[in-house]
Amino acid sequence: MARVIHVFRQPDRFIAGTVGEPGERTFYLQASEDVRTVSVQLEKQQVSVLAERIGALLDEVQRRFDAELPEEATEDLVDTEPLTVPVDEEFRVGTMGLGWDAETEAVVIELLAVTEEEIDESVVLDDTDEGPDAVRVFLSPQRARAFAERADRVINAGRKPCPLCAEPLDPEGHICPRQNGYRRTDEE
Numbered sequence: 277m278a279r280v281i282h283v284f285r286q287p288d289r290f291i292a293g294t295v296g297e298p299g300e301r302t303f304y305l306q307a308s309e310d311v312r313t314v315s316v317q318l319e320k321q322q323v324s325v326l327a328e329r330i331g332a333l334l335d336e337v338q339r340r341f342d343a344e345l346p347e348e349a350t351e352d353l354v355d356t357e358p359l360t361v362p363v364d365e366e367f368r369v370g371t372m373g374l375g376w377d378a379e380t381e382a383v384v385i386e387l388l389a390v391t392e393e394e395i396d397e398s399v400v401l402d403d404t405d406e407g408p409d410a411v412r413v414f415l416s417p418q419r420a421r422a423f424a425e426r427a428d429r430v431i432n433a434g435r436k437p438c439p440l441c442a443e444p445l446d447p448e449g450h451i452c453p454r455q456n457g458y459r460r461t462d463e464e
Contacts, residue, residue, distance in 0.1 A: 280409045282307070282314045282366070290385075290413050292323050292427040293359035298434040299446055305369070305387060306359050307413050313360050314411055316387050318369035320431060327427035329374050330383060330420050337376050337417075345417045353422035354429075367409055383420040387411045 284290065289308040294301040303323050306315045338345045370390035377384050389408040415423060435444035440454040 279405055279407050281403065282312075282409075282411045284309045284314075284411070284413045287413055287415070289355055289357075289360075290415060290419070290423055291355050291357075291359070292327075292423070292430045294430060294433075295359070295363055299444065301434060303430075304359060304363055304365070305411075306363070307411060308360060314366050315359070315363050316367055316369050316389075316411055317365045318387070320434075322369060322372065323427050324431050326372060326374070326385070327424040327431075330385075330424045333374055333376060333383060334417055334420060341378075343381075346421050349421040349425040350418070353418055354425050355422065356426070366411070370408070377414065380414060382414040382416060385413045385415065 284307045287307050287309045289306065291306055293304050293306060295304065296302050301320070303318055303320050304315045305318060305323070305326075306313060308314075334345050337343055367389035369387045371388040373384075373386035373388070375384045375386075376382075388410045391408040435446065437443065438445050438450060438452055438454075441452050443450055443452070
């Protein structure tokens with residue numbers, strides 16, 4: 277079967293969001309343009325890395341090309357609305373690609389589906405017929421910063437960390453390694 281690449285050149289929305297309660301959340305990235313919406317599932321750590329790398333990429337572009345890029349997202353650009361429902365997962369993300377398109381002055385994010393075969397790096401950010409399904413999103417520097425800001429908020433909206441070991445606290449508490457197994461709860 278041929279590879280499917282969902283391309284969003286001017287998305288109305290590109291956001292990170294979750295479904296479920298803290299501690300049981302499933303993370304999604306969702307891109308929308310006109311009437312088309314595509315959702316992909318990924319791990320919390322992948323969302324965190326993507327947000328961090330977008331910031332690093334924009335800083336590098338600014339340094340290297342002496343470009344005038346925003347240092348941070350303006351609050352009016354940070355999308356605070358929930359994911360569009362129903363959240364129908366297109367695929368689970370395995371590999372992510374990130375680049376800068378100098379011609380359009382846009383951040384390019386590519387999310388590739390998990391696959392059994394090893395991925396040839398040439399399929400990332402390429403239009404070849406070989407390789408896993410993908411979602412490719414083009415974001416202005418301002419929208420990229422806004423995406424990263426929202427992603428950070430979504431990540432930090434989960435369970436509070438233990439003040440001693442920084443592991444997430446469940447409502448029932450957790451066995452804290454810094455307390456020799458003493459069960460620490462949220463109320464303490």
